[in-house]
Each structure stands twice: as C-alpha cells, then as structure tokens.
Amino acid sequence: MADLNVTLGPLELKNPVLTASGTFGCGEEFTDFMDVNRLGGIVVKAVTGKNRDGNPYPRMAETPMGMLNAVGLQNKGVDYFIREIYPRIKDFDTQIIVNVSGSTLDEYVEVAGKLNDLDKIPAIEVNISCPNVKQGGMAFGTIPATATEVTRAVRDVYKKTLIVKLSPNVTSITDMAKAAADGGADIISLINTLLGMAINAETRRPVLSTITGGLSGPAIKPVALRMVWQVSKAVKIPVIGLGGIRTATDAIEFMLAGASAVQVGTANFIDPAVTLKIIDGLEAYLQRHQINSVKELIGSLKVNGE
Amino acid sequence: MANTLVQKRQNILEVTGKRRLNDRHFIIQLTSEEPLPMMLPGNFVQVLVEGSPTTFLRRPLSIHEVNYAQNSFRILIQIKGDGTRQLSRLKNGDKLNVIYPLGNCFSLPQGKEVLLVGGGCGVAPLLFLAQFLRQNSIRPVILTGWRTQSDIFELEEYKKSGEVLMTTEDGSAGEKGLVTDHSLFRSGKLPFSRIYCCGPDPMMKAVAGLAASHGIDCEVSLENTMACGIGVCLCCVTPTVSGNERVCVEGPVFNTKHLTWGNPDKEACQNKCHG
Numbered sequence: 118m119a120d121l122n123v124t125l126g127p128l129e130l131k132n133p134v135l136t137a138s139g140t141f142g143c144g145e146e147f148t149d150f151m152d153v154n155r156l157g158g159i160v161v162k163a164v165t166g167k168n169r170d171g172n173p174y175p176r177m178a179e180t181p182m183g184m185l186n187a188v189g190l191q192n193k194g195v196d197y198f199i200r201e202i203y204p205r206i207k208d209f210d211t212q213i214i215v216n217v218s219g220s221t222l223d224e225y226v227e228v229a230g231k232l233n234d235l236d237k238i239p240a241i242e243v244n245i246s247c248p249n250v251k252q253g254g255m256a257f258g259t260i261p262a263t264a265t266e267v268t269r270a271v272r273d274v275y276k277k278t279l280i281v282k283l284s285p286n287v288t289s290i291t292d293m294a295k296a297a298a299d300g301g302a303d304i305i306s307l308i309n310t311l312l313g314m315a316i317n318a319e320t321r322r323p324v325l326s327t328i329t330g331g332l333s334g335p336a337i338k339p340v341a342l343r344m345v346w347q348v349s350k351a352v353k354i355p356v357i358g359l360g361g362i363r364t365a366t367d368a369i370e371f372m373l374a375g376a377s378a379v380q381v382g383t384a385n386f387i388d389p390a391v392t393l394k395i396i397d398g399l400e401a402y403l404q405r406h407q408i409n410s411v412k413e414l415i416g417s418l419k420v421n422g423e
Numbered sequence: 424m425a426n427t428l429v430q431k432r433q434n435i436l437e438v439t440g441k442r443r444l445n446d447r448h449f450i451i452q453l454t455s456e457e458p459l460p461m462m463l464p465g466n467f468v469q470v471l472v473e474g475s476p477t478t479f480l481r482r483p484l485s486i487h488e489v490n491y492a493q494n495s496f497r498i499l500i501q502i503k504g505d506g507t508r509q510l511s512r513l514k515n516g517d518k519l520n521v522i523y524p525l526g527n528c529f530s531l532p533q534g535k536e537v538l539l540v541g542g543g544c545g546v547a548p549l550l551f552l553a554q555f556l557r558q559n560s561i562r563p564v565i566l567t568g569w570r571t572q573s574d575i576f577e578l579e580e581y582k583k584s585g586e587v588l589m590t591t592e593d594g595s596a597g598e599k600g601l602v603t604d605h606s607l608f609r610s611g612k613l614p615f616s617r618i619y620c621c622g623p624d625p626m627m628k629a630v631a632g633l634a635a636s637h638g639i640d641c642e643v644s645l646e647n648t649m650a651c652g653i654g655v656c657l658c659c660v661t662p663t664v665s666g667n668e669r670v671c672v673e674g675p676v677f678n679t680k681h682l683t684w685g686n687p688d689k690e691a692c693q694n695k696c697h698g
Binding site: 139140142146168170174175176177179182385386390 | 430431432433471476477478479480481522647648649650651652653654655656657658659660661662666667
C-alpha cells in the first residue's frame with residue numbers, strides 16, 4: 118500500500134484530497150453517497166460574521182465544461198455554525214477546515230477569533246477571493262498590501278493552521294501569494310473562481326442576477342495548474358491546488374505542479390462520490406509507478422530535459 | 424413534508440421503455456436492479472447526461488410515475504437543449520447514472536376536493552400526485568393547459584385518477600385560452616380546499632393569485648435551475664418569508680403562502696438583502 122499521508126506545515130492529512138468550500142456543504146449532505154471519513158479533509162462552506170442571504174436568483178449559469186455562480190456567501194453566520202453545525206460534524210474522522218469570509222477586516226478577525234476556540238477545527242481557510250460580494254471578498258485578494266494586512270490581522274487572533282485562499286483575478290498571482298505569506302499564512306490555497314459572464318441572446322439579458330459571476334469546473338483547470346506551478350516556486354509555504362479537478366489524473370497534475378494537497382469542488386455536484394474515486398485512483402497511480410509515498414509527487418514536474 | 428428519512432442514492436439504472444409524446448416531449452422508464460426507495464409525488468431525480476459536449480451538469484427531472492412491483496419509474500422530459508436532446512436518443516438497454524430520490528413532496532390536503540393545474544411539461548409530477556391522491560380516496564379535478572391540440576398527451580392516464588379539464592391557447596381542444604381563463608375560475612366560489620400547480624412561473628403565479636383570492640391553500644412545484652440537487656451549491660434558491668431557501672431540499676414543493684410571490688413588502692425586503 119502506497120503512503121497517501123501528507124503534511125502541510127502544521128497540518129497532517131491522511132491523504133491529499135480535500136473538498137473545496139461551497140461545493141460540499143459541511144459534509145453531512147454527502148453521507149448518503151460516500152464515507153466522508155475517508156477524505157483528507159473537508160473545507161466547510163464560507164462562514165461570515167452575520168447571517169447573509171446571498172444574491173438573488175438566478176445564481177448559476179452552465180457553461181461548456183463548467184459553471185458560473187453568483188451565490189454571494191449565503192450562510193447563517195459564525196455563531197449559528199458554532200452552535201448548530203459544529204456539534205454535528207466535529208466527530209467526522211477527517212480534518213474539518215472552515216472557510217472564513219467577510220466584508221470588512223473586523224469581520225474576518227471576529228470570525229477567525231471565534232473559530233480559534235473550536236477543538237476539532239485544526240485550520241481555517243481565509244477567503245480573500247470571493248468575486249460575488251460587493252465589498253471585501255475579492256477586494257482583499259487583489260491588492261498585495263491589503264492581502265498582507267488581512268492575513269496578519271487574522272494571524273494575530275488565530276493560533277492554529279492558517280490557509281489563505283487566493284483569487285486568480287489578479288495581474289500577478291505570485292505577488293499575492295508572497296503577500297499572504299508575508300502576513301503569516303501557513304498554507305496558500307488557489308485558485309478561487311475566475312470572474313466571468315453569461316448572456317441570454319434571446320432575452321438580451323445577463324443570465325446571472327449579478328451580471329458577472331465566478332467560473333469553476335474543468336474549463337478553468339489549465340489556468341489553475343499554471344498558477345499553482347508559479348506560486349509553488351515563488352513561496353516557501355505549502356500550496357493546496359484546486360480548479361477543475363475531477364479525476365485522479367487531474368489531482369496528480371496539480372501535485373506535480375507543486376501542490377501538496379488538492380481540493381475538489383464543482384465535480385462534487387456531478388458525482389457526489391467523486392472524491393473517493395480520486396483517492397482510489399491516486400493510490401492506483403502510485404502503485405503502477407512504484408512510488409512509495411504520494412509526497413514524492415509534490416513539485417516533481419520534469420522540465421527542460423530533466 | 425420532507426422526505427428526509429429516505430436515503431438518497433447514486434445508481435446506474437437501465438432504460439426499459441421510451442415513448443415519444445409529441446415533437447418536444449417524451450417519457451423514459453428506468454428500472455433498478457435493487458428495490459426502489461420510497462418515492463413521493465414532487466420528488467425529483469438528477470440524471471447524468473453523457474455524450475453532450477455542452478452539457479456539464481446533471482438534469483433535474485420530476486418523477487412522473489412509479490411502479491414498485493417492477494422496480495421502475497418514469498420521467499417525463501421536454502427537449503429544451505442539447506442535454507435533453509441527448510436523453511431523447513436513449514434506447515432500451517442503455518444505462519443512466521441517476522441520483523434519487525431528491526427534494527420534498529406535495530402534502531395531503533385537509534379536505535377531499537382538490538384541483539391540480541398543470542401546463543405543458545409541468546404536468547410531469549401531477550400524474551404521480553393524482554395517482555397518490557386516488558390511493559388516498561381523493562378524486563381530484565385535473566386542469567391541463569396546452570398550446571394546441573397536437574401537443575396534448577396522456578389525458579387517458581389522468582382520467583383514471585380524476586376529472587380532466589383542459590384549455591388550449593388556440594382553442595383547438597377544450598376551452599380557448601390559458602388555464603387561468605378556464606370557466607372553472609369564473610364560477611363564483613371554487614369548491615376546493617387545495618390547489619396543486621406545476622408549470623411555467625407566470626402560470627404558477629397566476630394560479631397562486633387565484634387561489635389566494637378564493638382563500639384556498641396552494642402548493643406549487645418550482646423548476647429553478649440547479650447545479651448539485653442535494654443542497655450544497657445554493658444556486659437554486661427561491662425567496663421565502665424565512666429568507667432564501669433551496670428548491671432542491673426545502674422544495675421543489677412550496678406552499679405559496681411561504682413564498683414572496685405577489686407580496687411587494689416581502690419582495691422589497693428580499694432585494695435589499697443581497698450583498
């Protein structure tokens with residue numbers, strides 16, 4: 118049996134396959150379809166300071182090999198999460214990571230501070246990259262100095278593993294990654310959705326209520342792969358890669374590009390058990406290539422005749 | 424009424440029957456190797472479409488009829504785009520990956536006098552509902568709306584469970600006009616304790632308005648676009664008096680009193696809430 122265990126800074130995962138925020142609920146929605154305890158980790162849907170009703174319908178447009186969404190961080194707030202959801206999911210035998218979002222610096226700090234007290238949450242993923250909120254969100258994720266500032270503010274109140282999730286909607290992804298590392302991030306995850314748009318030619322109207330939205334799915338995989346490769350060479354901290362992964366081969370490509378772990382997102386909508394197929398496929402790949410540990414894949418891309 | 428006790432499943436089902444109804448509609452019958460889970464009227468399935476380059480997501484489709492003895496059920500499909508066109512090419516013996524049963528269901532009424540209103544493909548869940556009501560000793564009135572006579576299908580099936588009325592937009596069969604133009608609604612007090620409706624949004628809103636004006640309870644089945652169908656993507660939400668709710672989990676069936684339709688105060692609140 119190949120060893121699937123990976124270590125990302127302070128965070129140990131039994132395998133490198135996590136679920137991406139906003140695509141897996143808080144895990145319990147999938148227990149009818151799969152054993153969630155086999156996952157390396159679950160990234161719980163974004164939690165904000167207060168209840169958010171999100172954007173009006175329509176929030177989704179199907180695109181070739183992908184989809185646009187404009188959900189707008191609908192959730193019931195951090196206190197509801199701690200009171201109602203946490204007790205139901207805390208004993209899953211996998212790493213439960215909570216995605217944290219906000220409109221202001223204070224909101225990120227408030228949510229991170231409250232989550233710091235939860236024993237069974239070993240890490241948070243700070244979402245400085247949501248394209249679907251008017252203030253905050255992506256604004257924090259597109260200016261390096263602001264990204265450093267929000268990361269540092271959260272770092273001050275959050276003592277466990279701090280992951281910062283980057284937006285691809287920037288001129289230089291490596292500048293953003295360095296900014297998050299400078300602020301004290303333990304791990305970088307990327308990419309969030311790419312800003313896009315869909316139009317209904319018959320009605321001459323935008324499909325989404327917000328006009329623009331975030332593109333996800335296999336359509337964005339090449340962009341994500343390129344950014345993971347660039348970032349993993351630019352920073353010393355570990356990288357979690359995501360963007361369009363739906364097979365074990367996709368996951369392996371991200372690890373070769375430099376990711377220490379991966380997140381599976383939109384593919385969960387099409388096959389709710391896809392993550393287990395990816396874990397099994399990863400193990401089969403390692404056996405076929407006679408590789409003892411999945412760690413050997415990380416950043417092992419061969420370039421220029423190596 | 425939520426169907427939360429039934430375990431949802433992802434199964435490979437076999438196509439064991441297919442019937443073309445008209446130029447845009449067809450029915451496929453799917454059979455499971457194992458016994459079917461309990462399914463209720465209003466529940467839907469998520470079907471994986473293979474072989475279509477532009478169809479990325481599953482297609483949510485209402486359960487049209489269930490036959491537990493044969494481990495089979497039927498879904499009624501309208502050809503709308505490439506995904507449903509691909510499904511229309513399925514043949515007996517083909518396999519389909521289906522996630523089911525999903526969503527909540529219509530509730531049983533207080534009284535015995537009920538009206539079902541369906542337009543076009545919106546009749547899909549109403550056959551299952553009519554049969555379910557019949558099993559519960561209720562014989563519904565079923566009002567169906569069509570564009571034209573050549574569109575009409577399956578009326579004989581509905582007649583087995585209730586009294587069937589119809590309208591066509593061009594007057595080629597039944598009464599001329601939309602379902603809401605039917606003389607039933609001009610006959611003073613409507614003798615129903617519950618109206619069930621499924622069809623295009625404008626039709627459901629009009630029927631809900633008529634129900635409200637007669638003081639009749641009304642349940643509608645919504646068809647919002649969905650990604651996951653299992654409650655995690657939050658794409659299919661509809662505004663309700665308690666905020667945005669998921670059509671795939673809290674719905675697709677909603678009591679119209681719970682929705683914000685036709686209530687300007689509630690709608691204004693909704694529009695302010697988005698961030």
